[in-house]
Amino acid sequence: MLDPNYVRENLESVRTALAARNFSPEALDHFAELDAERRRVNSEADDVNHERNNASKEIGALMQAGKTEEATAKKASVAGLKERQAELEKLRDEADAAMRELLSGLPNLPAADVPFGADESANVEIRRWGTPRKFDFEVKDHVDLGTELSILDLERAAKVAGSRFAILNGDGARLERALINFMLDVHTRENGYKETQPPLIVNRDSLFGTGQLPKFEEDLFTLTDSRGFSLIPTAEVPVTNYHRDEILDAASLPMKFVAYTPCFRSEAGSYGRDTRGLIRQHQFEKVELVKLCLPEESEKEHEELTANAERILQLLGLPYRTVVLSTGDMGFSARKTYDIEVWLPSQQTYREISSCSNCGDFQARRMGTRFRRSGGGKPEYVHTLNGSGLAVGRTWIAVVENYQQADGSIAIPDALRPYMPGIEQISKV
RNA sequence: GGAGAGGUAGCCUAAUUGGUAAGGCAGUAGUCUUGAAAACUACCGCGGGUGACCGCUUGCAGGUUCGAGUCCUGUCCUCUCCGCCA
Numbered sequence: 366m367l368d369p370n371y372v373r374e375n376l377e378s379v380r381t382a383l384a385a386r387n388f389s390p391e392a393l394d395h396f397a398e399l400d401a402e403r404r405r406v407n408s409e410a411d412d413v414n415h416e417r418n419n420a421s422k423e424i425g426a427l428m429q430a431g432k433t434e435e436a437t438a439k440k441a442s443v444a445g446l447k448e449r450q451a452e453l454e455k456l457r458d459e460a461d462a463a464m465r466e467l468l469s470g471l472p473n474l475p476a477a478d479v480p481f482g483a484d485e486s487a488n489v490e491i492r493r494w495g496t497p498r499k500f501d502f503e504v505k506d507h508v509d510l511g512t513e514l515s516i517l518d519l520e521r522a523a524k525v526a527g528s529r530f531a532i533l534n535g536d537g538a539r540l541e542r543a544l545i546n547f548m549l550d551v552h553t554r555e556n557g558y559k560e561t562q563p564p565l566i567v568n569r570d571s572l573f574g575t576g577q578l579p580k581f582e583e584d585l586f587t588l589t590d591s592r593g594f595s596l597i598p599t600a601e602v603p604v605t606n607y608h609r610d611e612i613l614d615a616a617s618l619p620m621k622f623v624a625y626t627p628c629f630r631s632e633a634g635s636y637g638r639d640t641r642g643l644i645r646q647h648q649f650e651k652v653e654l655v656k657l658c659l660p661e662e663s664e665k666e667h668e669e670l671t672a673n674a675e676r677i678l679q680l681l682g683l684p685y686r687t688v689v690l691s692t693g694d695m696g697f698s699a700r701k702t703y704d705i706e707v708w709l710p711s712q713q714t715y716r717e718i719s720s721c722s723n724c725g726d727f728q729a730r731r732m733g734t735r736f737r738r739s740g741g742g743k744p745e746y747v748h749t750l751n752g753s754g755l756a757v758g759r760t761w762i763a764v765v766e767n768y769q770q771a772d773g774s775i776a777i778p779d780a781l782r783p784y785m786p787g788i789e790q791i792s793k794v
Numbered sequence: 795g796g797a798g799a800g801g802u803a804g805c806c807u808a809a810u811u812g813g814u815a816a817g818g819c820a821g822u823a824g825u826c827u828u829g830a831a832a833a834c835u836a837c838c839g840c841g842g843g844u845g846a847c848c849g850c851u852u853g854c855a856g857g858u859u860c861g862a863g864u865c866c867u868g869u870c871c872u873c874u875c876c877g878c879c880a
Binding site: 407408410411412414415417418420421422423424425426428429436437439440441442443444446447592611612614739742743744 | 804813814821822839840841842848849850859860861870
């Protein structure tokens with residue numbers, strides 16, 4: 366959520382920023398009048414409240430003094446206040462709701478150093494690590510490799526659940542589990558994150574807080590239960606909302622959480638994209654990194670979080686590149702995002718395996734997550750960051766494809782050996 | 795699922811037949827001190843205002859009332875017991 370005071374004072378630059386994000390700047394056409402109306406109605410309602418409070422206090426004093434007749438007269442004189450107050454409160458609620466509706470639909474503003482552009486073609490590569498391996502045989506993709514090794518069964522997954530689901534078997538399931546444990550261990554032991562295991566179902570307030578609602582309802586799996594529950598599309602939702610509606614001590618920042626969870630996405634609107642294999646599923650495993658930090662430290666923390674995610678690929682020996690997303694390619698809540706893309710030999714290209722975003726105070730304002738500096742003063746909004754560390758299913762793909770051997774078996778990367786004792790490669794059984 | 799008890803600011807605890815949230819701890823600043831502690835003074839839920847001040851706040855949402863922590867209805871959460879269950 367954008368700061369209404371900021372929007373009021375920077376209306377034109379906000380308009381420009383929205384256009385850069387492919388959002389219609391016309392959403393702001395009614396901001397000024399709506400804002401003025403809201404403040405006018407609010408102060409008027411305050412005035413009537415004041416009047417009413419004073420009258421009630423006087424009546425109370427008269428009653429205690431035993432002057433019941435004067436109290437009764439006073440009561441009669443304030444009889445009309447109640448209706449006026451009800452009217453004004455109704456107006457105020459409507460004005461507040463209208464402003465909230467307007468603001469809650471606006472995306473975050475891009476940071477100043479985000480490249481301007483309409484879509485992913487304007488993303489800028491900022492670094493590259495590792496060298497794609499040269500194969501002296503014809504490479505297969507993870508679907509062929511996995512199916513032939515009987516570690517991946519997409520056909521039966523389609524029967525049991527539907528399309529965009531997968532079943533991992535044997536050493537394939539083992540590899541997935543090894544990756545999860547490996548990632549959690551690196552982030553908790555080396556990178557200083559606190560492991561947390563959140564609910565996989567969240568309420569609507571949490572989804573509003575991180576920005577999935579109100580605009581992206583169709584991306585979610587929502588339960589028919591009357592409580593408005595949804596399956597989490599990412600652990601970012603339950604973990605970032607952990608301190609919703611709280612005022613934190615500045616000394617407790619930064620907070621660094623790592624969570625492994627399954628994620629559920631309806632992928633409505635992505636028909637025809639990435640339909641083959643494990644790339645885009647309705648259910649996938651992810652290890653997520655989340656930070657809450659001081660505003661002045663979020664850029665530094667963002668760089669560090671991205672490096673923490675990259676570290677996993679380095680340890681696994683998987684070539685990757687890191688790009689900064691353009692204004693047109695960023696997600697709703699982000700002010701700056703780095704995508705980490707891993708090399709996939711079958712596609713001869715780099716594919717997204719992690720997205721690391723600095724959300725500034727955008728989510729914190731929606732969630733009401735604030736902190737107080739030592740020495741007192743007004744509470745301020747924290748900055749929130751999140752990033753995949755990493756998407757486990759896509760890491761599985763990258764390992765299988767990059768470590769494939771001429772006979773169709775998969776070598777296990779050194780870093781994973783402790784997690785798959787006794788298994789040096791996955792071969793046909 | 796059934797029965798009961800509860801929810802007051804970061805924590806703990808009050809509030810006459812309804813009369814407008816008292817106090818303690820922790821915390822921050824200051825006085826004193828070589829320094830610290832202790833003691834003392836001030837601040838110490840949220841928002842707005844340069845300010846005197848104003849509005850909001852007893853889990854949440856309604857209702858009754860001039861006035862609700864208190865009375866009524868609904869709802870969420872926690873705890874205890876029973877049932878069920880991994």
